Structure formats: structure tokens, C-alpha cells
Amino acid sequence: xxxxxxxxxxxxxxxxxxxxxxxxxxxxxxxxxxxxxxxxxxxxxxxxxxxxxxxxxxxxxxxxxxxxxxxxxxxxxxxxxxxxxxxxxxxxxxxxxxxxxxxxxxxxxxxxxxxxxxxxxxxxxxxxxxxxxxxxxxxxxxxxxxxxxxxxxxxxxxxxxxxxxxxxxxxxxxxxxxxxxxxxxxxxxxxxxxxxxxxxxxxxxxxxxxxxxxxxxxxxxxxxxxxxxxxxxxxxxxxxxxxxxxxxxxxxxxxxxxxxxxxxxxx
Amino acid sequence: xxxxxxxxxxxxxxxxxxxxxxxxxxxxxxxxxxxxxxxxxxxxxxxxxxxxxxxxxxxxxxxxxxxxxxxxxxxxxxxxxxxxxxxxxxxxxxxxxxxxxxxxxxxxxxxxxxxxxxxxxxxxxxxxxxxxxxxxxxxxxxxxxxxxxxxxxxxxxxxxxxxxxxxxxxxxxxxxxxxxxxxxxxxxxxxxxxxxxxxxxxxxxxxxxxxxxxxxxxxxxxxxxxxxxxxxxxxxxxxxxxxxxxx
Numbered sequence: 001x002x003x004x005x006x007x008x009x010x011x012x013x014x015x016x017x018x019x020x021x022x023x024x025x026x027x028x029x030x031x032x033x034x035x036x037x038x039x040x041x042x043x044x045x046x047x048x049x050x051x052x053x054x055x056x057x058x059x060x061x062x063x064x065x066x067x068x069x070x071x072x073x074x075x076x077x078x079x080x081x082x083x084x085x086x087x088x089x090x091x092x093x094x095x096x097x098x099x100x101x102x103x104x105x106x107x108x109x110x111x112x113x114x115x116x117x118x119x120x121x122x123x124x125x126x127x128x129x130x131x132x133x134x135x136x137x138x139x140x141x142x143x144x145x146x147x148x149x150x151x152x153x154x155x156x157x158x159x160x161x162x163x164x165x166x167x168x169x170x171x172x173x174x175x176x177x178x179x180x181x182x183x184x185x186x187x188x189x190x191x192x193x194x195x196x197x198x199x200x201x202x203x204x205x206x207x208x209x210x211x212x213x214x215x216x217x218x219x220x221x222x223x224x225x226x227x228x229x230x231x232x233x234x235x236x237x238x239x240x241x242x243x244x245x246x247x248x249x250x251x252x253x254x255x256x257x258x259x260x261x262x263x264x265x266x267x
Numbered sequence: 268x269x270x271x272x273x274x275x276x277x278x279x280x281x282x283x284x285x286x287x288x289x290x291x292x293x294x295x296x297x298x299x300x301x302x303x304x305x306x307x308x309x310x311x312x313x314x315x316x317x318x319x320x321x322x323x324x325x326x327x328x329x330x331x332x333x334x335x336x337x338x339x340x341x342x343x344x345x346x347x348x349x350x351x352x353x354x355x356x357x358x359x360x361x362x363x364x365x366x367x368x369x370x371x372x373x374x375x376x377x378x379x380x381x382x383x384x385x386x387x388x389x390x391x392x393x394x395x396x397x398x399x400x401x402x403x404x405x406x407x408x409x410x411x412x413x414x415x416x417x418x419x420x421x422x423x424x425x426x427x428x429x430x431x432x433x434x435x436x437x438x439x440x441x442x443x444x445x446x447x448x449x450x451x452x453x454x455x456x457x458x459x460x461x462x463x464x465x466x467x468x469x470x471x472x473x474x475x476x477x478x479x480x481x482x483x484x485x486x487x488x489x490x491x492x493x494x495x496x497x498x499x500x501x502x503x504x505x506x507x508x509x510x511x512x513x514x
Contacts, residue, residue, distance in 0.1 A: 137317045138355035143341050143372040
């Protein structure tokens with residue numbers, strides 16, 4: 001009887017613990033974000049630190065993003081073409097619809113999910129290793145706030161390079177889609193490259209997503225790295241957490257921004 | 268003067284420090300000893316705000332500092348330097364850049380001035396030849412010397428050494444011992460040393476505190492440690508596998 005009575009209490013306790021854990025995590029993330037913004041304005045950055053990170057985040061992701069976005073572009077247009085052929089065998093609007101979708105959503109979201117794996121894992125592993133080897137403590141002893149010293153250069157670099165990479169990835173996905181449409185469905189590129197459905201609100205939505213994802217990935221991954229504990233196993237967990245949480249952040253932000261902009265700019 | 272007063276610290280369900288109290292007098296070489304995991308490193312990190320106690324107070328020169336925020340800790344960290352167990356040099360910087368970092372961050376020195384000063388600091392630990400080398404190219408003993416140079420750049424009043432001779436060869440270890448003794452004798456620096464190295468402990472310590480199961484087991488001079496009838500202390504200082512000590 002007492003075991004039965006205690007079951008709801010135990011369940012409530014477990015749910016409460018999870019809720020408290022989530023609330024604590026959200027508060028910490030907000031604190032990291034607020035301190036990052038503070039140091040973006042007030043901090044003194046090391047010479048070349050941001051450029052180094054731009055190279056790490058941007059240049060080193062270029063090939064990966066080119067290949068993945070090219071493949072995704074081909075798959076999307078091929079699938080869309082097959083569906084179109086089955087329903088209305090008219091391909092004139094495939095390119096226009098694809099371009100609208102790409103600019104408004106897919107280029108930023110898919111590109112950022114790819115970046116969340118490469119960039120997020122890299123940031124968490126590097127900062128996490130510094131935490132477990134006490135280098136972050138040594139930084140604090142040198143009056144260098146780890147947020148200012150480690151996270152801010154990555155944050156600025158990610159903001160800039162995510163936007164650049166997404167524009168590039170979107171272009172690659174569109175061109176790859178164009179080639180697929182021509183090869184698989186005989187759609188001339190002039191027909192495929194149709195901007196008639198593209199509106200300023202789509203460009204604005206895409207731009208907002210670039211900024212939001214570019215900010216979220218280093219913040220979430222940096223937080224995962226800074227909260228590392230234990231040894232190499234802890235670094236492994238931090239890296240996994242960074243990839244999972246960054247991807248989750250991209251998807252949740254996508255939902256929020258998409259819903260907001262659909263409401264603000266109804267089509 | 269440094270005072271730890273009734274320090275309590277837990278990690279999850281594990282209570283590591285259960286009310287540790289002792290004072291460290293100016294200019295002395297003070298050793299903290301005890302079995303691995305007893306909370307020696309944790310305790311000294313409380314003094315520089317790298318950890319905050321769950322209970323108790325940390326006093327430094329008449330000021331209670333355990334609740335200071337990061338910014339208020341900056342002056343404390345200028346006064347108290349720390350040499351970490353694994354040297355913790357920054358891999359992306361050369362030795363001279365590592366040593367220059369506290370000068371730029373704490374003192375706001377320009378890059379050329381800080382680098383010039385850092386080179387002088389490296390000379391003092393016979394590492395000037397490796398000033399432009401990256402830490403990855405150095406052995407453990409060399410890294411430790413660079414780490415000590417970095418810790419001393421701000422002319423601290425207190426230096427905390429976390430297992431300074433671990434992983435060093437005997438000659439390098441004795442050099443580090445000499446350096447710690449010299450800091451105290453010539454510059455009046457107070458050193459708090461966390462160590463398992465028995466030869467260091469009984470060569471250079473002025474006083475020793477032994478932590479055991481979250482409490483102070485014994486506080487005294489090396490002579491008092493040698494003379495105590497306490498079986499736990501005797502087992503530890505003689506490094507015996509058998510005895511009353513629980514791990």
C-alpha cells in the first residue's frame with residue numbers, strides 16, 4: 001500500500017527534478033549568452049583570435065558543406081520532380097518553389113544542422129579539454145574570463161561564417177538542383193531559375209535564421225564545453241551534448257522564426 | 268595571513284571537506300598532505316575563487332573572500348598565484364606569450380612590454396632559450412618551470428603549488444623544492460604546497476597539515492609529524508601499505 005502511495009510522489013519528484021534540471025540549464029545558457037554579448041561590446045580580444053576562428057569555422061567547413069548541400073539539393077529536386085510528375089506533369093514551377101523553400105528555410109536550416117555537427121563538436125571538444133586539464137582555471141587566474149577569451153572569438157566568427165556558408169551552401173544546393181532538374185526531367189536551367197515566388201520576406205526570414213543559428217551553435221556548444229567535468233569521458237559527453245543540443249536549438253529556432261515570420265508576413 | 272574556517276564542500280552526494288579549519292602564517296612553506304581524493308586541491312582552489320565552499324569562510328589578509336564574484340577575485344588572484352598540477356600552459360601560445368598573459372590581463376601592459384618582461388621572468392627559471400617554443404615541444408620539468416615563471420610574473424604574496432613535483436625526475440623535483448624555499452627565504456612569499464612527495468615535505472616544509480576523511484588529522488611541524496603516535500599519520504608519512512588508514 002505504501003509502495004503504491006509513494007509511486008505518484010516518486011513520479012512527481014522525478015518530473016520535478018527533470019523540470020528543475022531543464023530550468024537550470026536554460027538559466028545557465030542565458031547567462032553564457034548575456035555574458036558573451038557583454039564581452040562582444042566590452043571585451044579586449046586577442047589579435048587575430050577571431051580571424052583564426054573564422055578560418056577554423058568557415059574555411060575548414062567549406063568542402064563538407066559544399067558536398068552535403070550539393071547532395072541534399074540533388075535529392076530534394078529529384079524527389080520533388082517525381083512527385084510533380086505524378087500529380088501535375090508540369091515542371092515550370094519546380095525551380096521557383098524550390099528556390100523559395102531554399103531561401104526561406106532549407107539552406108539555413110540544413111546548412112546549420114551540418115555546421116552544428118562539425119563546428120559544435122569542435123568547440124565543445126576544445127573547450128572541454130581545456131576545462132579538464134585546468135587550462136580554463138589557469139585562464140581565470142590570469143584575469144582572462146573564459147567567455148571573453150574562448151567563446152567571444154568563436155561567437156563572432158560563427159555569426160559571420162554561418163551566414164557566408166549558408167549563402168554558399170544555398171547556392172550550391174540550387175545549382176545542384178538545377179543540374180538534377182535538367183538531367184532527370186529535362187527542365188532547362190532558365191526555367192528552373194525562376195525567382196517569381198521569392199519575396200523580400202523570404203530573404204528576411206533566411207537572414208534572421210542565419211543570425212540566430214550562427215549565434216546559437218557557439219553558445220550551446222561553448223556552454224557544453226565549459227560545463228565539462230571528469231576526464232576524457234567528460235569531454236566525450238560534452239561533445240555529444242553540444243551536437244545534440246545545437247541541432248535541437250536550430251530546429252526549435254527554425255520553428256519559432258518560421259512561425260513568427262509567417263504571421264508577420266502572410267503570403 | 269590565510270585562514271580556512273570550517274570549510275565544507277560536497278560534489279553531489281560525496282562530502283569531500285567536512286569542516287576544515289587552519290591558518291597559514293606569512294612567509295611560511297606550508298604543506299597540505301593526505302590520500303588522493305581527500306580534497307587537498309579542492310581546498311586550495313577555494314582560496315583563489317576557482318571553487319566556492321558550501322559552508323565556511325576563507326579569509327585572506329583580514330578579508331572574507333569566499334563569496335566574491337569573478338571580478339572581485341581579480342585582486343585576490345594578483346596576490347595569490349597558482350601553479351597547477353599539469354602546468355596548464357596554453358597550447359596555442361609560445362612560452363613567452365604564456366608568461367606574458369597575466370601581465371597583459373591583470374596589469375594592462377602592452378604586448379611588447381609584457382613580452383619583454385616575460386623574457387626576463389623566463390631567465391629567472393633558466394628557460395629563456397625556450398621562450399619562443401610551444402609547450403608541446405617541452406618536457407614536463409620544463410613546462411613546470413615555465414608555469415612557475417607565469418605564476419610569479421605578478422610578484423604574488425602567496426603562491427599555491429598543486430603537486431609541483433609530480434611527474435618530474437628527482438633532479439627537477441629538487442630544483443622546484445629549492446625554488447619554493449628560495450621564494451620564502453629571499454622574497455618572503457608564502458607558499459602552500461599540495462604534495463605527496465615525502466622528501467619534499469620533510470626537506471622544505473615549515474608546517475604541515477594532514478587531511479583525512481574530510482577533517483584535519485594533524486597540524487604541526489615536520490618534527491611533530493615524525494614524533495606523533497597517530498597510526499594514520501605514521502602510515503601515510505612512511506608510505507606503508509598496511510595500517511589503520513582507510514582509503
